[in-house]
Amino acid sequence: RWKSLVRGESEHGFQSSSLSGLFYAMHPITAASSRKPTQVFLLGLGSYVLAQGIVGAMNFQFRTRQDAFGPYRHYRLETLLTRNGSVGRGVTGPGVSEFGLMDSLGCSRYAALPLEAGEAADRLASFSGPVGSSFLTTFAHPQGVNMTGWYIRTGASDGSEDLDPAYFNVWATNDEVHIGNGSCADGREEERWWKGKDAATWCGAEWRRVGAPTWRFRAFSSASDERNDSGWWDFLQLKISLPLARSSLETFLLKPPYNLYNWFWVTPQLLMGPAVLLTGLSSYLRPFIPFYPPPHISLPFGIGCASFFSGVSGMTNGVAGVNHIMFESLAVFVSMSFLTVAFARQGPSFIYAVWLYVVIQIGSWGFLCHMFWHNPFQRMTFTGLLGMLLAVVVTGLRIYQKGASKKLLMQDQKVYDELYKKLVESEDGSACLAHLENVVRMVGLGNDTEAHCRQFNRARADRFTRVLRDEYLAQTKAHPVATFPLFWDIGHWYVP
Secondary structure: OOOHHHHOOOOOOOHHHHHHHOOOOHHHHHHHHHOOHHHHHHHHHHHHHHHHHHHHHHHHHHHHHOOOEEEEEEEEEEEEEEOOHHHOHOOOOOOEEEEEEEEOOOOOOOOOOOOOHHHHOOOOOEEEEOOOEEEEEOOOOOEEEEEEEEEEOOOOOOOHHHEEEEEEEEEEEOOOOOOOHHHHHOOOOOOOOOOOOEEEEEOOEEEEEEEOEEEOOOOOOOOOOOOHOOOOEEOOOOOOOOOOOOOOEEEEOOOOOHHHHHHHHOHHHHHHHHHHHHHHOOHHHOOOOOOOOOOHHHHHHHHHHHHHHHHHHHHHHHHHOOOOHHHHHHHHHHHHHHHHHHHHHOOOOOOHHHHHHHHHHHHHHHHHHHHHHHEEEEEOOOHHHHHHHHHHHHHHHHHHHHHHHHHHHHHHHHHHHHHHHHHHHHHHHHHHHHHHHHHHHHHOOOOOOOOOOOOOOOOHHHHHHHHHHHHHHHHHHHHHHHHOHHHHHHOOOEEE
């Protein structure tokens, strides 16, 4: 670093300081964004976030303009938990009096328009009724039918309220189903109703899960047209409470409205991604573009926009009654708002604010995972882990740099200690130290004050225009004490 400074290659302290030290500066965002490791980090993060928003928007277009799943011949609703708390073998029936599919327009058979004779025959069920703890619906069409959701009717008889499903899964298959004596259709032996995967074997057939009472979305899943390979719907293990009214019709449409999806899974990413990319390119483009936003504005702006629209998503989903998405959106809103303030204010405490963001983000996501899947470690939060990586690397490098600095000064400290010891042992030396202490107190730098010495950056006179440089040299000759000999010798003329 010293050689590069002598050669004039390092124009700013941003380039000569350690990378970890820049995050403890007064303007850490501006300083760190001028270094290549940080630029690579920002460009990678910005590209990922922007791609996430683009793929999320593509998924919305693909999944909402076509049927959600299918075609399948057999659909099955399996009750795993009832209103009275029955689980496992204790679930003796599905607890519903009817189970059917929503058509391509998102309508149940009670709201659908009259169909042509052939189309009506294709969607005709050859069997529909309870089988063990499930309600099975089989369609006559040999290739099966598609679905955009399903509908159910609660139990028809009075006093059946306790048997209503509090949690269920919807399954689909094209395999042949062999019920036999019906023992294969009994309730599961597993009493933990939330346990299970997206595939299961039931009565000799392999089934794929295509529904649950509640779900969220994986916006960054494959944006292909193959509907049955999509992981876009992320089904949750959350209890529900069906109406107590008997034969009540309840519908579950898998296609989300635009505002309930895009405010959280598309818009924040499309705004934050470019802002992060602009920050990563700032040191290269700002010299050529006068109105290019500085890093301490572009980065907090992008994160602030993501935070704002996450809050909008929380409010819109709350009004619509989608409480689990509301909680997830508001958790992101709180953590991102805190990070926005930290990036905007900057200062030496910036890295501590990043650590606090990591705790808030990972803690809130762990709570949501426990609520969604009954396991706080079911999924990892990408932004939380990325923030932790940044905080750990910067903090680790800072500790290493401080240790290296102390080791570098250890020999000098040893010499200073020996010199001080000699001064204290002599009478004249003790008198000089006492006098120096009094002088320090007189100028306001004693231990009883909060004053401290500061190092200020000065302008480089050797980079002035010729007229200003000659004026500086004339002033320096009149006051030579103000120049530092070492800097003068290497051609770095600092204005005092």
